[in-house]
Amino acid sequence: MAVELVGGALLSAFLQVTFEKLASAGIVDYFRGRKLNEMLLKKLNITLLTINAVVDDAELMQIKNQPVKVWLDAVKDAVLEAEDLMDEIDIEVTRCKLEAESQTRSTTSKVWNFFSPSSSSFDKEIELKMQEVLDNLEYLASKKDILDLKKSSGFGVGSSSHVSKILPSTSLPVDSIIYGRDIEKEVIFNWMTSDTNIHNNQLSIVSIVGMGGMGKTTLAKHLYNDPKIEVIFDVKAWISVSQEFNVFKLTRSILEGIIGSTDDSRDLNMVQERLKEKLSGKRFLLVLDDIWNENHMQWEALQTPFNYGAQGSKILVTTRSLKVVSIIQTNKEIRLKQLENEHCWQLFSKHAFQDENPQIDPDSKKIAKMIMEKCQGLPLALKTIGSLLYTKSSFVEWESILASEIWELSEDECNIIPALMLSYHHLPSPLKRCFAYCALFPKNYVFEKDIFNSIVVG
Structure with a gap:
């Protein structure tokens, strides 16, 4: 299952390579110099762009949707065929250049011979194969709507309709005991109960950072539900953010978490005014679990009402991204490591x-x-x-x-x-x-750093 799953997931990487090859001067000049149909390249590029727009969603859906996985595999095979054709063209272009350089002719003559029209069987075969690949990819692209594939939202990956299938976290701890995080818990608890930044207007933010499955949310839950926290803050709210960072929806969720009921605000200004009113003069604790968004302007828009809370208010963030930590201007960063x-x-x-x-x-x-x-x-x-x-x-x-x-x-x-x-x-x-590239090697393969770097960079 793992090999098949990874194979499908790597399509987005293959597509980026193909786009670069399509745009290379060698491929374009070859079609022009040999008087081949340049529209094939343009149509191929547009078709690949159409597929690329939904590939993130497809890579997420394939985990549970077998038809989507079959579609991804078929697209990957077609993309690799297109890459192979362009590699053949690169070889042909290099061969022609070497032949031209070996002759004692003028520069003008070399250029003319290299780009002169050719009716060779190679050119005809390339054009025919390229048309076949294009037809195949156009057919596959036409099936994206049937498979209900959505265009990427622009932040994170996939569409919100499929992202929502991932269960949001809640503030209730599943386990009564948390293993191996006593030190981290104590550090964060001391920060949350301290008067850090109490004499300035800067938001007090602590970030728990680590890869998926490291226990960030679990640690945050135990802190959020600690009885000693209850007496420190006037109000608190737990929000599961995940990949879709919609400022209006998140602000309303925060407000609803504080008031304990549904809010009917119709726009961002209305909901932020209501949140400002609820936070004004109160010491609050806000947990934003699983942040992926790396857009600074969106974070600024979300945090505006937080500035009206009382001194000593705290925001606890969990994320996998160090860039998120930088963007939100965290005051305290806790990086989780593997358990002993x-x-x-x-x-x-x-x-x-x-x-x-x-x-x-x-x-x-x-x-x-x-x-x-x-x-x-x-x-x-x-x-x-x-x-x-x-x-x-x-x-x-x-x-x-x-x-x-x-x-x-x-x-x-x-x-x-x-x-x-x-x-x-x-x-x-x-x-x-x-x-x-790494997926080509067996599990637990040990890479030599210098050799690996030279291969990847090369």
Whole structure:
């Protein structure tokens, strides 16, 4: 499952490479010099742009939608065919240049020979194959509406209709105990209860940063629900932000969280005025969970009413992005790392054995710890795989899980893939290409830094 899923997800990276090749001077000059149909290039570019507009949404949908995954694979194959054709053209162009340079003719003659009309079988074959690729891609592009693929919203990836399928977080903690985060919790709690920035107008913001599944939201929940917090703040609200950063909707959600009822504001000005009224003179705590938006102007628009709160008000943010931390001008940054082995075992055992200190036979403990180590200190993986083991009573099944790849588990059994794939979708195109290159190597392959850098840069 993992290899197939990654293959589909890398389409956006392949498309960026194809766009660059299509725009290269060598390809354009070849078509012009050989008097080939330049409209093929223009139509191909437009068709690829049409596909590219919905590819982010498709990459998200493929996790649960098999027809979309089949469509992605077909598009990827067609795009690779187009790349192969352009590589053939590059080889032909290079061959012609080398032949021209080897002859003792004038510069004018070289240029004329290189770009002179040709009726060679190669040119005809290229034109014919390019038309076939274009026809195939146009057909695939025409199916995007049938598959209900939406244009990317511009912030994050995918359409809001599909993003909303990811459950928003709530302020209620699922677990009564949080493992391995006592130090971080104490640091943040001391900051939240201190008078930092009380003598200036700067917002007091703390950011919990870490990759998906690291436990950012869990830590924020335990802080938000700490009884000692209740007596410090006049009002508090928990907002699950996620990928769609709509200032009006978020402001209204914050207001509704504070007043405990539905708000009927019709525009941003109205809802911000109401929020300003509710926050004025009050010490508030606001948790903004899972922020992805990296647009500074949108953040400024959202935080305007916060400035009317009383001194000592605090904002707690969770995010995967260090750029978000910079944009919101955080005062305190907490970076979460993988859990230590002791805490890994406690969390894993709680879900695998319903006991953080289980009394089990040595063989079972040995295989359980080997499976635990595969989770590499990631709380989400420990919890998910531990819960899976709880449903497997047979020792043989445990051995099978140990021998298998975690990513081969179905989504019903393992929700790690959707959680971590979001991180991939938010990578810049150059890093997606780097990811595609890394995906060619086996798991746990050790890269030499200098060699890897030279290959990627080259």
